[in-house]
Amino acid sequence: xxxxxxxxxxGGAGKTSITGAFANLADNAILCDLDVDAPDxxxxxxxxxxxxxxxxxxxxxxxxxxxxxxxGLCEAMCRFSAIxxxxxxxxxxxMRCEGCNVCVSFCPPQAISFPSxxxxxxxxxxxxxxxxxxAQLFPGEENSGRLVTLLKQHARKRAEEExxxxxxxxGAPGIGCPVISxxxxxxxxxxxxxxxxxxxxxxxRVAKLCTGFKTxxxxxxxxxxxxxxxxxxxxxxxxxxxxxxxxxxPHDNAVTEAMVQGKAINETGDSTASQLLEAAWSxxxxxxxxxK
Amino acid sequence: xxxxxxxxxxxTGKTTVTASxxxxxxxxxxxxxxxxxxxxxxLFLKPEEMITGKAHIEVPDADEDKCTxxxxxxxxxxxxxxxxxxxTLLTFPEMCHGxxxxxxxxxxxxxxxxxxxxxEIVTGKSHGNEFIMGRLRIGEAMSPPLMKQILNDLPINxxxxxxxxxxxxxxxxxxxxxxxxxxxxxxxxPTPFGLHDFRLAWEAFSPIGKPMGAVINRxxxxxxxxxxxxxxxxxxxxxxxxxxxxxxxxxxxxYVPVKAIPTLKPTFExxxxxxxxxxxxxxxx
Ligand code: SF4
Ligand code: SF4
Numbered sequence: 001x002x003x004x005x006x007x008x009x010x011g012g013a014g015k016t017s018i019t020g021a022f023a024n025l026a027d028n029a030i031l032c033d034l035d036v037d038a039p040d041x042x043x044x045x046x047x048x049x050x051x052x053x054x055x056x057x058x059x060x061x062x063x064x065x066x067x068x069x070x071x072g073l074c075e076a077m078c079r080f081s082a083i084x085x086x087x088x089x090x091x092x093x094x095m096r097c098e099g100c101n102v103c104v105s106f107c108p109p110q111a112i113s114f115p116s117x118x119x120x121x122x123x124x125x126x127x128x129x130x131x132x133x134x135a136q137l138f139p140g141e142e143n144s145g146r147l148v149t150l151l152k153q154h155a156r157k158r159a160e161e162e163x164x165x166x167x168x169x170x171g172a173p174g175i176g177c178p179v180i181s182x183x184x185x186x187x188x189x190x191x192x193x194x195x196x197x198x199x200x201x202x203x204x205r206v207a208k209l210c211t212g213f214k215t216x217x218x219x220x221x222x223x224x225x226x227x228x229x230x231x232x233x234x235x236x237x238x239x240x241x242x243x244x245x246x247x248x249x250p251h252d253n254a255v256t257e258a259m260v261q262g263k264a265i266n267e268t269g270d271s272t273a274s275q276l277l278e279a280a281w282s283x284x285x286x287x288x289x290x291x292k
Numbered sequence: 293x294x295x296x297x298x299x300x301x302x303x304t305g306k307t308t309v310t311a312s313x314x315x316x317x318x319x320x321x322x323x324x325x326x327x328x329x330x331x332x333x334x335l336f337l338k339p340e341e342m343i344t345g346k347a348h349i350e351v352p353d354a355d356e357d358k359c360t361x362x363x364x365x366x367x368x369x370x371x372x373x374x375x376x377x378x379x380t381l382l383t384f385p386e387m388c389h390g391x392x393x394x395x396x397x398x399x400x401x402x403x404x405x406x407x408x409x410x411x412e413i414v415t416g417k418s419h420g421n422e423f424i425m426g427r428l429r430i431g432e433a434m435s436p437p438l439m440k441q442i443l444n445d446l447p448i449n450x451x452x453x454x455x456x457x458x459x460x461x462x463x464x465x466x467x468x469x470x471x472x473x474x475x476x477x478x479x480x481x482p483t484p485f486g487l488h489d490f491r492l493a494w495e496a497f498s499p500i501g502k503p504m505g506a507v508i509n510r511x512x513x514x515x516x517x518x519x520x521x522x523x524x525x526x527x528x529x530x531x532x533x534x535x536x537x538x539x540x541x542x543x544x545x546x547y548v549p550v551k552a553i554p555t556l557k558p559t560f561e562x563x564x565x566x567x568x569x570x571x572x573x574x575x576x577x
Contacts, residue, residue, distance in 0.1 A: 010330045010460075012303005016485065017575065036299045038460040038492060040485045059370065079391050095467060100391035101370045139496030142464040145433065173302050173460060174329035177433035196547035198332040204372070208430050226537075227544035253542075256513050259484050 001159055002288050005034065005182050005215075007171035008192040009202030014222040015192045015279040017255050018277075019170040020044035020264040023129040025281045029166040031127065032155040034182040036120065037146045041170045047125030047132050055120040055135065055218050057104045058099040061092045067111035074103035074112065077276055095140055099127040120147060124154065129264075131158055131171075148172060151194045157260035175209050183213040188288055190246065195230035200237060207243065218287055220280060244287060249273070249281030293571050294446075294454040296473035297482060298497070300489025302330070302503035305509035305533070306479045308543055310457040312550035312560045313567075314421060320452035323418065325460040326418035326442060326469045328411060328435050335546045339416030339423035347413050347426070349437045351388040352395050353406030354381050365394035365403060374403075390437060410438040413445075435458035435459065436468045443472055462489075462496035471495055475571045476504040477530065477563075483514035487521060494525060503570035505530040507563060528570075531563040 006022070008015040019041055023031050033041040041175040061082075063074070068089055075090060082096035083103060090111075092103075104112045122135035133155045137144050155167045171189070174179035183189065189210045193203045203219065210217045219238050224231050231248070238245050254270045266274040297310045307325075310333055314323040352365070352374060359381045366375045373388035374381070385408045394449035395403045411428040424446075426438045437460075446454055458469035470476050476497055480490040490506070497504060506522055511532040522529055533539065533549075533556065542552035550560045 010302045010332075012301060038489045040301075040488055043484050045489055076390075076519040077396065078571055098389055098391065100389055100393060101368055102391050102393035102396070105368050105393060105397060127316065137463060139462040139492060140464060140467040142436075144463055174435075175430060176329045176428060176435050176465070180431070180433050194544070196544035197335045198330075199544075201332065201335060203328050207431060212431055223540075226540055230544050251537075253513070256483055260515050262484065 001157070001165055001167065002188070003167045003169070003186045004188045004190060004288065005169040005171040005186045005191060006190045006285065007179060007182070007206060008173060009206035010173060010198065011174065013192045013194050013199070014255065016040045016044065016170050017259060017265055018192050018220060018222070019168070021266045021277045022168060022281055024264040024266050025167055025278065026129070026166060028157045028164050029130060029168045030159045030164050031130060031132040032151055032152060032169040033132070034148050034169045034178065036135045036137045036144050036151070036178065037172070039134055039136060042134060044259065044262060045127040045129060045132060046171060047123070047127045047134065049123045049125050051124040053122050054118055055122050055147055056116045057119045057151070058117050059101070059114045060094055060097055060099055060117045061090055061103050062113050062115065063090050064111045064113060065089045066184045067109050069109050071108060075105055075108055077102050122147065122151060124158070131162070133158065139182065144172070145177035145181040148178050149184070152182070152185070165240055175205055179206070179209065183210060183215050186213070186215045188216045188218060188284070190218050190220055191283060192222050193234060194223050195221060195227040195234060197230065200230065200234050203234065204237070216287065218246045218284060220247040220249065221242050221245060222249045223251040225250045244283070246283040246287070247276055249276055293476045294456060295477065296456040296458045296470040297476045297477045298458040298466060298493060299460050299478060300462055301485065302562045304370060304479045304481050304486065304497055306460065307332045307336065307457055308549050309477070309479050309507055309509070310455055311548045312556070313564060314418070314455055315548050315550055315559050316557065316564060317453065317455065317527055319420045320422070322422040322424060322446065322452070322454045324442065324446065324454060326439050327457055328426035328428040328438050329459060331427055331467065332426045333457045334423070336548050337418040337423055339418040342414055342416040344412050344414045347410045347438050347441050348407040349388070349390040349410050350381055350392060350405045351385040351390060351408045352403040354383050354466035355402050355404070356381055358400045358402035360400055362395045362399065364399065368393045368397050376481055386433065389434070413442055435465045439465060439468050449464055456484060462492045465495065471500060473502060476502050477507055477567060479507045479509055480518055481510045481514065482508055482516065482518045484517070485520045486514065490518060491521060493538055503574050504565060505570060507531045507533065509533045510535040528564040528566065531559050533559060
C-alpha cells in the first residue's frame with residue numbers, strides 16, 4: 001500500500017482542487033482530508049457520513065469555586081497566563097489553557113478538576129469517488145496533529161481491510177504540527193506551488209521538511225503561466241534538488257467554476273485541463289512504483 | 293492599536309492586504325509577520341538592517357544521578373515529554389510545552405531549566421516602519437510559543453499602531469495571533485472554499501468580541517454566497533479587491549499591490565479608515 005499526500009506549504013495554492021481531481025482519477029484509493037482545521041475537500045466530494053465519531057484529546061482545567069481558597073498559586077504557576085482573578089474568583093480561560101496539569105497538581109485544596117476535552121468530530125463517508133475519512137476540529141483547538149494521526153491510522157486500516165492500494169490525502173497547510181503528522185509514514189508528497197516569490201520560498205521550506213521525513217517530493221506548478229520567470233526559478237530549484245515536476249498547470253478560471261459547482265476540475269469536461277491532470281497522475285504513479 | 297489581518301485559510305491574500313496597508317499607514321507603525329510557519333510579509337515589505345535572534349522555550353534538563361525514579365514528573369507531564377523507563381529517566385524535548393511542572397514537582401531537584409530552539413525572531417526597518425517576523429525552525433511542531441514571545445515583546449503604546457499578518461486557519465496559532473488585537477480584518481474570496489473557511493473563522497473569532505470586518509479579495513470570481521453570509525451575520529465589508537490578472541502578476545513578483553496598481557489606493561485608504569473607525573467606536577463606547 002502507498003500513501004500520497006498533497007501539500008503546499010501554504011494554503012490557497014490549489015491543493016484541494018488538485019486532490020479532488022486526483023481522487024477522480026484514482027480507482028482504488030481511500031481518500032482522506034488531513035486539513036482538519038479548515039477542511040475543504042468535502043465541498044468537492046459531497047460525502048455522505050457513514051460513521052460519526054467525537055474526537056477527545058487532552059484535558060482542560062476547571063476551578064471549583066467552593067473548594068478554592070484563593071491562595072493564587074495556580075495563577076502564579078501557570079506559564080500560559082490562562083488563570084486570572086475575576087469577580088467570581090480565580091478562573092481558567094479555556095482559550096489559553098494548554099491542559100498541562102500544573103495547576104491541577106499543585107493546587108493545595110485540590111480544587112481543580114481536569115476533564116478530557118471534546119475537540120472535534122471525525123467521519124467516515126461515502127463519496128462518488130470512494131470512501132473518504134475526514135474531520136472537523138473545533139475552532140481554536142490544538143492537537144490537530146493527533147487528529148491527523150488518528151485519521152491516517154483509520155484510512156490505513158480501511159485500505160487494508162478493503163484491499164485498496166493507495167491512501168490519497170489532502171494535506172494540512174504550513175510546516176508545523178499537522179503537516180509533520182501528515183508526513184509520517186508517507187511515501188510521496190506532491191507539493192502544489194505557484195510561480196510567485198512566496199511560492200518558491202514556501203516550497204523550499206516544506207520540501208526541506210519532507211526530506212527530513214524521508215518522504216519523496218514531487219512538484220506540481222499551478223498557474224504556471226502567471227509568471228514565467230518565477231516558474232523557471234521553481235523549475236531550476238527542482239532540478240537542482242532532484243524533485244520531479246509532474247505537472248505545469250495553467251491559470252484557468254475553470255478551476256473556480258468547477259469549485260462553485262462542487263465538482264472536480266476533470267469532471268467538468270475541459271479536455272486540456274483533464275489531459276494535464278491525467279498525465280500528472282500517471283507521472284505520480286510511476287514515481288510511486290519506482291520508489292518501491 | 294493592534295490590527296490583525298486574518299483569514300480562515302491561506303492564499304486568500306492576507307499578506308498582500310497587510311503589505312498594502314503597511315504601505316499607506318501613518319508612521320510610526322510596526323508590521324509583524326506572525327505567520328511563523330510560512331512568513332512571506334518580508335518578501336513584500338523588503339525590510340533592511342535585519343537583526344536575527346533565536347527564540348527558545350524552556351524544557352527540562354535531567355541529571356540522572358539525582359533521579360530516584362519516583363515518576364512524579366512523568367505523572368504530571370501531559371505531553372509525554374518525560375518518562376521513566378525501568379531505572380532510566382528519558383526526556384523528549386520536542387514534545388515539551390514548557391509548562392515547568394516537572395521541574396517544580398521533582399523532589400530531588402533532578403530537573404533544571406534547559407532550552408529548545410523554537411525558531412528565529414527577525415527585526416528590521418521598512419520605509420521608516422518597524423518590521424518583526426517569526427520564523428519557525430523546520431521540524432518544530434509548535435508555533436504558538438514563538439508567536440507569544442513576539443507578541444510579548446511588541447512595543448505597544450509607544451510606537452504607534454501594530455499590523456499583524458496572522459497565520460491562516462482557525463486553530464490555536466490563529467487564535468493566539470488575534471487574541472491581543474483591537475480589531476480583526478478577515479480576508480476572504482467569493483468562492484465555496486472561501487465562504488467555508490470564512491464562516492469557520494467568523495465562528496472562531498466572534499467570541500473574542502473584537503470589531504471585525506471583511507475584505508473580499510478576487511471579487512468577481514465565484515459566486516455571491518460570501519456577500520449573503522456577511523449580510524446575514526452583519527459583518528461589514530470594508531473593501532473589495534477586484535480579480536485582476538495584473539494584481540496576481542504584481543503579487544507573483546513580490547510587488548505590493550497598492551503600489552504597483554495605483555487605482556487600488558482609494559480601496560486601501562477606505563479600508564484603513566474603516567478599521568480605525570471601528571476601533572474608535574469601541575473605545576469610545
Ligand atoms: S515542562 Fe511540562 S511539558 Fe515539559 S516535560 Fe515538564 S511537565 Fe512535560
Ligand atoms: S520527579 Fe525527579 S526524581 Fe522523580 S522521576 Fe522525575 S526526575 Fe526522577
